[in-house]
């Protein structure tokens with residue numbers, strides 16, 4: 401199937417594959433089995449494979465974590481199970497990125513979602529417990545992403561967030577492909593307010609201009625609202641020196 405990706409202005413003829421490695425596969429199944437992502441998977445617009453790390457664990461108990469060298473609280477995810485699974489996947493295909501979701505990663509942004517949506521095969525490794533052995537990060541991981549400055553109990557929800565944000569950008573996934581272009585953040589601006597019927601609910605009125613039927617005036621109003629909303633709520637998006645994400 402040949403697709404035209406409006407966001408990337410490029411031609412595509414592949415199905416993106418996302419391999420997710422986790423010790424809690426059931427935590428990921430549900431968020432990736434509904435609505436837009438469910439449809440995308442059913443229509444083979446994306447191939448998402450969730451891998452349970454446990455069978456790759458060590459010994460009789462399939463151990464995947466161990467105590468940290470040097471002491472301290474919490475367990476560390478061991479190298480061998482992760483290495484074994486990643487090497488197995490790498491033998492089957494080549495990967496453009498092997499991503500580790502971690503609170504000390506680079507901030508995950510719409511820009512990064514756009515970039516990832518142009519890739520063919522990616523692996524998402526979900527951290528757990530205290531984190532993973534640093535040598536995995538040094539030798540196997542090609543990118544580390546954080547979904548925000550807070551600590552989750554595992555990387556699964558972060559991997560689901562990254563996957564969702566990427567998959568909805570893939571060609572054919574949204575029914576109106578241009579709709580991703582008007583998303584909040586797509587051009588570093590928040591989206592304008594939106595309304596539906598009734599035009600007047602107990603005196604709460606929809607702005608007159610949206611009922612005018614004049615597309616040029618509506619666009620002008622939406623752009624003005626986008627800008628003023630961004631200035632008010634997220635000035636950092638307009639001024640990179642404020643630490644914009």
Ligand code: ADE
Nearest residue numbers: 501502503546547552558
């Ligand atoms: N794992 C735990 N917290 C996380 C975060 N904020 N982003 C990505 N992965 C995480």
